Amino acid sequence: MLDANTITSGADLTAAYSVSGVFALIWYVLVAVALWKVFSKAGYPGILAIIPIVNVFFLVKIAGYSAWLGLLYLIPIVGWIFSIVVAVRVGRGFGKGGAWSFFLLWLLAFIGYFILGFGKATYSKPE
Template identity: 70%
Template sequence: MDYITDQAQLTTLFQTYGVFAIAVYVVIAIALWRVFTKAGYPGILAIIPIVNTFILVKVAGYSAWMTLLYLIPIVNFIFSIFVAVRVAQRFGKGGAFAFFLLWLLPVIGYLIIGFGSAQYRPRY
């Protein structure tokens, strides 16, 4: 970055991705709002960035304290897969749906669960 134009191009790139990231976040928040409502939790909690992770872990059937596992570097990767699989099970979906649509492409997966006909089945 020897020239000021290089920095300006980089700033433009970040602005473009920033707008895209905000749009993706809004769509995920809308989808999670519906998922939380189906699971019996207040949908407004989907808007709050860290709280929505706590509620998603509770929807999966884990204790909210287990959300702290997301702070451990390699464990968070594994635990996010477990949460996706458990959320899919709670809504009557299979493992392939959980891995590909809730873990790899959560925008699509949570929209399908939230706006589809899937019903939440709590564990007794």
């Protein structure tokens, strides 16, 4: 007969203790720090960057769209396309070009948001 303790002890947060889980946590903390600075420059409270789903909606607002459009991220192919559009619009709001935004805010978001947040770029709402 199976004991409940035996079943759950084998699944003791295995993902969180694995190497990939640790890297994912470090990655999330670093991106949250970068987004904190970006949100602050855009006039939003930086603490919103820590909250997983909320940060996406405020990033959409920084791009100049309604936060409701953040729901487009839930649609598989549309979400990818919309994330590129949001990255380009956020880059435009900080005075960066389309290619810079595509490569550093979409493909290498970790690096791009650090450059925007800790660099000299200033925010003006994209039109």
